[in-house]
Amino acid sequence: MCGTCGCGDKNGPMLTMFSEDGHYHELGEGRGLHHEISEGNIHHHHHEISEGNVLQNHHMHGEGNVLHQHIGDSKVLQLEQDILQKNQLLAERNRGYFTAKKMFAINLISSPGSGKTSILEKTLNDLNKDIPCYVIEGDQRTLNDAIRIKETGTEVIQVNTGQGCHLESDMVMSALQRLDPKEKSLLFIENVGNLVCPSMFDLGETNRVVIMSVTEGDDKPIKYPDAFAGAQICIINKTDLLPYVNFDVNKSKEYALRVNPSLKFFEVSATSGEGLDKWYGWLKEKLT
């Protein structure tokens, strides 16, 4: 098993794509590419212990940005390397791809059941006649969401993460190569339903959208601040249920603004369609 991500493990991510006739094809593991950037920025060199600056068999020297310190037979490598550097590098590659293709890519994050897929279905039904849209669906298991998206006539690829609790940039890169999206298109990346883990992993998206629904607690933003801190947009869904639930919209916005004072809000109901016009307006504005 690969030490980085578990590729080669049966629990690794699996990509599935649908053909025109509605059949689907498992495309195998979604992580064929991550080994390309395996060198990182660490250099190696051969070192002679007999240099003039040896002091009691213990010295430090620098080459590039890596310092080596030798103590007896062992040596200390001063790495200062970001742990998520590999994910970040591939995220930047994805971002470059989106820029080159003049695409607008959205990473949708929320807890399970807040209505990510419902908002997407409605959005795609209303927009994909005018704008080329694509979807990357992330779930631990099943093709259920991809099947729902496929029914809107949108090209979709399902990434099943197995045990994984979030999407990573290499999975998005593999999915993109299969999707081969058109220029000036909209890409929705529906992350695994989880308000914690996906926040840490940049996928290279143009904007990050966090969704909460009025059937959740209005203190979600301060309970799960990381998800709100990294987003540009917050959608408050299921507003048609407001008369029946104890959810204070203003309070939830106030909490969210404490975490991220730049956050912009859309209050919508994917069921009734209320408020979606403003969301569509924002998407269209971003594409032009």
Add this chain to the structure above:
Amino acid sequence: MHEMSIAMSIVDIAQQSCDKEQKNSVIEIGLEIGELAGVEMDALEFIWPVAVKGTVLENAKKTIDRPDGKARCMECEQLYPIHNHYDNCPECKSYFKEIISGQELRVSYLEV
């Protein structure tokens, strides 16, 4: 449980360094995980033995430095400690801030 991915990335970094230095194991690893890095330390400790089993880190001593959260107020430039993303400036009460410390997530050193 993204701590598993984090632990696996650490293993990968250690493995690459060992390959380059032609070493078989790491004696000590130094990590820097800030207070606001989004890592649950209990979860990382829980997953660590599983993640490092059979790798160059299996017998490595692990030292973790945890930088405190610090922010600079974007309204009044006050420097202040933060423990949560929603903490505000103690002077002017603004929530607009630049986080200047506490988000570190790095392998600082490896002894091989």
